[in-house]
Amino acid sequence: TTTTTKKTTTIIKPTTFKQKEIIDISQWNVVTDYAAAAKEIDGVILRCGIRGYGSAGNLAKDDSLETHYNGFKGKTKIGYYFFTQAKTTAEAEAEATYVVNTLLKGKTNNFPIFWDSELSGASGNTGRADGLSKTTRTNCAVAFIKKIKALGYKAGVYASESWFRDNLDLKKLTDAGAYIWVAKYSSSSPSTSSYDAWQYTSSGSVKGINGNVDKSHVYKNIAGW
Numbered sequence: 001t002t003t004t005t006k007k008t009t010t011i012i013k014p015t016t017f018k019q020k021e022i023i024d025i026s027q028w029n030v031v032t033d034y035a036a037a038a039k040e041i042d043g044v045i046l047r048c049g050i051r052g053y054g055s056a057g058n059l060a061k062d063d064s065l066e067t068h069y070n071g072f073k074g075k076t077k078i079g080y081y082f083f084t085q086a087k088t089t090a091e092a093e094a095e096a097t098y099v100v101n102t103l104l105k106g107k108t109n110n111f112p113i114f115w116d117s118e119l120s121g122a123s124g125n126t127g128r129a130d131g132l133s134k135t136t137r138t139n140c141a142v143a144f145i146k147k148i149k150a151l152g153y154k155a156g157v158y159a160s161e162s163w164f165r166d167n168l169d170l171k172k173l174t175d176a177g178a179y180i181w182v183a184k185y186s187s188s189s190p191s192t193s194s195y196d197a198w199q200y201t202s203s204g205s206v207k208g209i210n211g212n213v214d215k216s217h218v219y220k221n222i223a224g225w
Contacts, residue, residue, distance in 0.1 A: 033208030034071035043077035053127030079111025
């Protein structure tokens with residue numbers, strides 16, 4: 001008699017994630033050919049809105065959000081960031097609610113929603129949140145992260161290497177579940193202890209987009225590629 005042994009094959013899926021390339025744009029970027037741009041990237045993060053740096057701190061939608069969204073929709077992965085000037089945890093929570101319930105309503109989102117923390121750009125660094133202590137700013141960031149997560153989305157924080165070091169408590173952000181997107185315009189990688197994406201230039205070029213473009217390496221599958 002002949003005995004046939006069935007051979008089983010175990011398929012081992014690779015555990016390494018292939019680095020992705022993304023860009024981020026706002027109303028200051030003029031896109032002339034969305035299809036051409038999408039072919040050069042793995043995703044785009046759009047500025048969805050801002051809080052003004054004046055005393056009123058008004059919330060506003062980025063003037064090009066709808067144009068950029070409609071241009072890239074269906075062509076590449078899309079995410080969003082919000083430029084903060086929150087001074088309190090209540091204001092940070094309000095920013096999160098505004099982003100999810102107003103700015104992203106009806107839109108596809110593939111990335112964590114990023115809270116953009118940096119100097120306001122006001123003359124003499126006089127923006128309403130420019131002088132916050134590290135503790136207060138971190139508390140605001142954590143409040144945003146928790147609110148975004150409570151609303152059903154993943155959350156992240158964007159800042160420069162030095163800003164993460166001097167003006168935010170990185171461990172508290174990661175403990176709260178934030179994805180970290182760090183900016184350092186250099187060929188040498190950031191010294192930030194933990195990060196998921198690195199914005200390595202503000203002067204990149206992408207076909208179909210006029211002028212300089214922010215470009216980032218992404219090291220973790222944060223967008224469902």
